[in-house]
Amino acid sequence: MSAGNRGPLVLAGLLLGVGLGGFVDGILLHQILQWHHMLSTPLPPDDVVNIKVNMFWDGLFHAFTWLVTLAGVWALWRAGQRSDVPWSTRT
Structure with a gap:
């Protein structure tokens, strides 16, 4: 029995892992806990300009995580349409 082509599932899993991990970082650590930002201006930011710079770079990070998740x-959708990709719980 052939193992099949697991590459498409591995790629989908890596992309989803990076994207969803970025969501956890962006939402929990950037926005809720405010532990860090993508661009570290003086912490705590000492003026409105630094706050805007931090928000801009956090926004770019969030856009990146959306794109990676999509x-x-x-x-994953493309892998599901291929006949050579095994759909097993082990993969």
Whole structure:
């Protein structure tokens, strides 16, 4: 019995893991706990300009995590349409 082509599932899993991990970091650590930002201006930010810079870079990070997550969903969708990709719990 052939193991099949697991590469598409591994790629989808990696993309979803990075994207969803970024969501946890961005939402929990950036926004709720405010432990860090993507660009570390003086902490705590000492003026409105530094706060805006931190917010801009956090926004770019959040946009990146959205794109990576969407790419992971797309990769999973494409893998599901392939006959050579095994759909087992082990994969």
